[in-house]
Amino acid sequence: MALTFYYGSGSPFAWKVWLALEHKAIPYELKVLSFDKEETKAPAFRAINPRGLVPTIVDDGFALWESAVILEYLEEKYPQKPLLPKDVKARATVRRLATEIGDYVKTASNELTDLTLFRDTPATKEELAAAHTKMLEALAPFEAAFVGPYIAGELSIADFTMFPFVRMLARIELRKPSQGIADDRLPPKLRAWKGAIEKLPYYEKTIPPHWKK
Template identity: 30%
Template sequence: MTLKLWWGSGSPYSWRIQLFLHEKNIEFESKQVQFSKKETRTDEFLKMNPRGKIPVLQDGDIIMYESMAIIAYLEEKYGPLGPSIKNPNERAKVLTRTYEAENYLLVQGYDFLRYIYGFKQDKEAAIKNYDALIEEMSKWEKYLETAKFFAGEDLTLVDCLVVPFLYAAERSGFDYKAHGFSKISQYVEENRNRSSFVASSPPHYKETPGTNKVADFVQELKKERQQ
């Protein structure tokens, strides 16, 4: 029976599941949810996920939500990404960096984008968040100095988590080279046309332009710190 995935355009938690499925060449029925139509609040949807959030995965009689739980289930059923992680040391690295991404990089990264787009209004907090994010990204830049992907020479679950943030930040005007992250910039460019990245990319990314919100924030911050 074909998997069914309910997802929304731009949701990084949906995106990571789609990226995993496309990278593993796992067939699934795509069920795009329209936020503007409040489709996550219908009685039918709430029966699947009473929290009214995406993604939701259905596999026969099994219905799951929470993206990390879904990925854990998919890895158990179909195997993890990356042939090298059959090695216990490589698998340990993938698991460690997966939770590094989830608990540090993405917490700081998505919080910063929320400030940038006005979902949070405290400017001083936004500046502290930005500084913490740059420090954290420096660690991820180093991961790419010795490997093609964030946990080694093969694309793994770590990349599935980090990619949605990197492209969302870029679309918001984050200039990786200007921040000294040449390896991250190279990673973004080299993988832009990877089939799984293209297939999982949010539809509205293709239909609407990005912004310069991060670049504007950084420019204003530089001026303030020079005064």
């Protein structure tokens, strides 16, 4: 029985799980839930995940949520094309990077996204400058520690955790010119890294559906 993957278009947490499913070539059934229609709050979905959040997976009757935990579960149950190194120190490094991304890059990305895409009143130049500075400062340690060709060397959960937040910057720039952070303002190693992720054979498939409209 194929794994069922509950997804919300544009969720960075759901996107990283989708990338992992595709990378590992795990058979899955995609169920897209609409945030606008509040489908994540529907009783049928709450019966699966009482918190009503995506991503959620159901694998052989086992329901699981929280994106970082889902990635760990997929890594253990489906070890093909691993996203964690075998070496214990290297594995710890990747996990640390993923945690730091969730703590710092996510916070800066969310602040900029809320400021530009979801606030009713336009952002001031000062607010935008401060948000851009915070985002670039959040990315700076990853640029400094970048191994190549991906963040920690081989493709890992750190890359899939980081990518949706970095890709959101271009999304903001497309919708609100001069308010996002264009690729040419990204640190050079991370700019090349973003391009490498976008060349993965399954990248196009995982672009949030509403971003394609």
